Amino acid sequence: MQNILEVKNLTVNFNNEKVIDNLSFNLKKGENLVVVGPNGAGKTVLLRTLIGMIPFEGEIKWEKDVKIGYVPQKILPEKNIPLSIEEFFNFKKIDSNQIVKALKSVGINDLSVLKKKIGVISSGQLQRILIAWSLIGNPEILLFDEPLSGIDIEGEETIYNLLSRIEKERDLTIILITHDLSVVYKFADSVLCLNKESICYGPPQEALTPERLSQLYGGEIKLYKHVHH
Amino acid sequence: MFITNQFLFSLITAIFVGGVAGCLGSLMLTKRMALVGDALGHVALPGIGLALLLGLNVSLGAFVFLLAGVLLIWFLEKKTFLPTETLVGVIFVLSLALGFLITPQPELLEALIGDISKVSLLDTTLSIILSIFVLYVINKIYPKIMLASISEDLATVNRINISRYNLIYLLVISVIVALGVKVVGSLLIGALVIIPAAASRIFSANMRQYIFWSGLFGVFSCVFGILLSGVIKLAVGPLIILVCTLFFAVCLILKKTHN
Secondary structure, eight states, X not given: OOEXXXXXXXXXXXXXXXXXXXXXXXXXXXXXXXXXXXTTSSHHHHHHHHTTSSOXXXXXXXXXXXXXXXXXXXXXXXXXOOOBXXXXXXXXOOOHHHHHXXXXXXXXXXXXXXXXXXXXXXXXXXXXXXXXXXXXXXXXXXXXXXXXXXXXXXXXXXXXXXXXXXXXXXXXXXXXXXXXXXXXXXXXXXXXXXXXXXEEEEOHHHHOOHHHHHHHHTSOOOOOOOOOO | OOXXXXXXXXXXXXXXXXXXXXXXXXXXXXXXXXXXXXXXXXXXXXXXXXXXXXTOOHHHHHHXXXXXXXXXXXXXXXXXXXXXXXXXXXXXXXXXHHHHHHSOGGGHHHHHHOOGGGOOHHHHHXXXXXXXXXXXXXHHHHHHHHHHHXXXXXXXXXXXXXXXXXXXXXXXXXXXXXXXXXXXXXXHHHHHHHHHHHHHHHHOSSHHHHHHHHHHHHHHHHHHHHHHHHHHOOOHHHHHHHHHHHHHHHHHHHHHHHO
């Protein structure tokens, strides 16, 4: 299968300090890569470097003309920023049918949300809106940066169930940053443990050993392996 | 009231410039550049001084200096990674000092608080054409800059060249500040850009309302300011800003009592 992304010897410096050190990995089309690591390990920096926001050394090779969707950890809105969610979607120059479709695919059926200001909705709902927004235009790969704090989940479906469903429906490739190790087993084809440098990389069952994890998080960590049914 | 051609020229110029300044201000406020308009007004001062000294058009002189200032800020921002605010701050005080040195004493007041009572037919026509042009450009760049101000990451993923749009944006600000210094002067142009937007922001539920009311407050402030000046015979520029601030205060009070 074809590689959608190849990263070779990637190094990122902030003020002469290495934030990402000599990182290499590949991602095949349709694969899911989950990135785990402690706070400040460079996970968000990695995603922002991949989309071209941060200068780097080494090589980042995307498949030609690849369409990227990005769900950032947070966006700026102050509470009273005068921008409705409908207008936020209209930045993408689409018709209202497409907006409705995108909202439905992330489990939002109540369209009154479109009239609300983007700064006043709950963080869980904002997460869904951002996913819907990123899916418009049919990206081939989705970069998803999970918020630090657990987000409030509305309804039955968790964000991960949602992502699994979307991934199957749309044949997406996903790079997901998470703090939730249980997600790795449910979701990942491969896992990348990042703490500035790559601590482990490979299929989760092989790569995520207790030794690697304690090396990654610098101490004891309890790991619950989720048994697949 | 006896309406002369001169009075009509002033009124029409102020309506166009005030309206567009208001719209542009709404964008500056979302970009958290509230004080940039203010600072740029000061950057214009040496240009105004020079124009007055040489008997040239005030807006033209202002525009040349604004252009130089804006390009310098844009360039330094890319090269030094300092916040725009810091750079603007430095250039702003430098210009102010130069402006005071250059501007002839008798004309200093006009440079600082504006004098719209002398605009010619040519000035008025130019103001109308340039205002409409700027409005057209704002309309084009607004969504891109708004998106970038919410999240530069999202804008970049959507292939928006943020740096290019920032430059266009700074250029249209220069045009409006150059036109506006004639109406309210270099000291007060910042207020004409920011206060209408600040008032509109208090109650706007979305971007469309926000832009519309920012522009309308700009227009109303200029109209009432000029009419008021006709009645009580005080300087137009400061009166326009007073009316502006009154709108802001009323919006704030209505919002408080409404809650």
